[in-house]
Amino acid sequence: MRILVVEDDQLAAQALTEILSSQNYAVEVASDGIAGWEMVEAYDYDLILLDVMLPRMDGISLCRELRSHGYTMPVLLLTGRDSGHDKAIGLDAGADDYVVKPFDAEELVARVRALLRRSGMASMPVLEWGKLRFDPTSCEVTCNGKPLSLTPKEYALLELFLRNSRRVFSCGMILEHLWSYDETPGEEAVRTHIKGLRQKLKAAGLPPDAIETVYGIGYRLKPLEPTPASPEIAKTTTSEPAEPLKQQAIALLMKTWNRFKGRVSEQVSVIEQAVLALQSHALTAELRQQARQEAHTLAGSLGTFGFPEGSRLARQIEQLIQGEKLLGEKECRSLQQWVMALRHEIERPPHGQHLLPESEDESRPLLLVVDPDRVLAEQIVAEAQKNGLRGAIALSLSAARRQFHSDRPDVVLLDLEIAEHLEDGLALLADLNRHTPPTPILVYSAQADVNDRLAIAQQGRHTFLQKPLPPDQILEIVLRVLQRIDKAASRVMIVDDDVGTLSTLQTLLRPWGLHVTTLADPRHFLETLEACSPDLLILDVEMPHISGIELCRVVRNDSRWGGLPILFLTAHTEPEVVNQVFTAGADDFISKPIVGPELVTRIMNRLERLKLLRDRAEVDPLTKVANRQKSTQDLDHFLQRARKHGDPLCLAVLDLDALKQINGQYGHAMGDAVLRYLGGLLRQSFYGEDVVARWAGGEFVVGMYGVNQKGAVQRLLKVLDTLKHHAFVPTEPTGNNTPAIDPVPDAQPPLRHVSFSAGVAEFPSHGEDLRSLYRAADEALQQAKQTGRSRIMLAPLPAADQEVAHG
């Protein structure tokens, strides 16, 4: 719980802070009314303790201001002893309670507690969750009657969850509630405390997942007992939790239902006609038999679609009209009622929809796993969901086709063992390839031999993975493939609860070659953000569950998204809203209704500038490879991955031989031409998981992930070979104004051939971090230079002779 104390008397403020902190509240102090107002606007508080007499803006006015701006947190006034008038107007201004100065600590704490309780979060003075009892009065927590010893932060965390038992809290939100602004630590701190609290709860005998992780959003207290489904529903659509495969089946069934709803409605019509005819004594034997047949079909199928009551009604109807028995008036009336009820029943949404994950956001990328091994497939899908993707599974060829056409995946992971014969698998591959734009397909297999791989390759360009591979590594590759497709287009992510606005924006932005991801439910914000990794974010201000302003704060609090441009979209243009929006960290503001051209211009401008800035910041203008800063980041990233997975990584330092002489002899334009050529050559030779950068003059750095020393040397030798065979046409040393002449192979002399020297170091034997790897590689480079240039040298391994590879 976070409390703001607005008090100009320093001593009083300090005393209040101490008293409240001792109760595990996070306390912040503002020393005048205006400061108090600004803090309320910037941060979330659960309660405000407000002195009446304040400089700049008095407490009563501040209180009025708060209420008129829709802030609803409880306000506790601090008043002088004899100021009955203050109390009255204070309460009128919207304060909830008051405490008379000099205050009694115990009374103050009790009133704070009462207000927090009253503010609607929980009504019980003692909070309970299963066997857990939390008594805010005595600050005691017990489980099964046994006391639990919690740290102040764990205590506050538990209180937050208990008081808001249904709410999900993101790390950012927890930080806001539990820490005051000036002590706000990183999100790891929240995770550490959650971990600690979980361990203690588990040790006390509570389920280990009492505090649930809601993927991509945050944490919440696990709901105690899921409300049991009614027995009728339970019988047909089962009460067990739907696993991914079953969820998929339900989703497909819903589609089938929607497709056949018309047919079912016709079947009910036949029965209705029969009943009408019966009432007017005109029911033919033929119509009766037809109605009976339809009733039979409906009885046998409606339950399957999630209408158990429909099946029951149809069965009753069937039984009544079968045979040729004459029906009396009473039976006629029953029939009429049942048919009406049946009609009513099929018009409502089927049961079973509740088994589907709540509004699984369709804009998240979908991974289809085609694998006969269900356990592995489910693991991969679980991993995909952790990474913000949606997952679907197909255990057979036909399921793969159906799933592929029913919900087009963004990427497919295909195990060819799904097919008994490779040809069938290849036929599927060919089928899937037929669609435009082509869906990237990752083929993985345990036993594909060279011929198989050749056949697979003939079906188009696919990434091939060798089984077995742990699910998290598979996912890493999947994510990389997804990023690769998206790389070309700028990505825009739009969050708005109004589906109409989303589709308008989609239609507006798509033609501009933008990759647009839309999200209607802000609760899936974080995982969507991770998955989509946008270049620009558009947020609606007002949304259910989480407002755009809150989302904006979350983004701004995360260092990775610090530079992401955020545009707000809203119908509210009052200065307060605008102010709030910018305070939260927005870059721009667009008012609704949307004016197409204006919106597009603003977005395109932002993106252009961003690209320009990014290029300027990351790319060496001469050679078009990354600069040192950018490559350092990338290399650190790859080193981290290598450490995590125990993969090899090589770092090479290259230096052009005799660059100084070239510059001196032919002029700098010639030197530039050589550098430009080498840059292009390196970019062509190293890509994907390689890093290429120019660090200084003629010095380039190449990082090769997943490659050992031997492989690295081979690849570098190839580059060196190409470079050495390339003839550069020198520019006139005296130089007219023409820039460097582009290298022309096989042109007439005088030609100049160039070479480079390089040193290679491998992770982790030569060093664990970039600095030590660079040092080792650079030492090897110096050796290469000293021993005659134009060669690649390995950094010496401890107690091993160094090898030289001549180019």
Added chain:
Amino acid sequence: MSKRILVVDNEEYIREVAQICLETVAGWEVLTAASGMEGIAIAIEEKPDAILLDIMMPDMDGIATFQKLQENEATRSIPVVLLTAKVQAADRRRYEALGIRAAIAKPFDPLQLASQVATALNWSL
């Protein structure tokens, strides 16, 4: 490799539902037929591992279809599971006497269909 099962039902949406459930949840290959006659033809042609047969169909009902399958050398050994509204003990005894492997009640639970079929046929899921 994955099992192949033939679903015979005159109602299109029931065939589709059964197909979706068996394909998606169990990963079996599913063939479908809209009548007893078509079912027999496909069974002879494709030799599925099992047949899921609706009992009440116009023209040739499930029982008649089953008997025809029994008469044919090529299809005699294919196990048959009935889909039927009648699953009282007496009904089950009747089916058993005919040589039908099992009967699954209609309407079936779409999510349980695969495991019901697997249990009836002693297949693993």
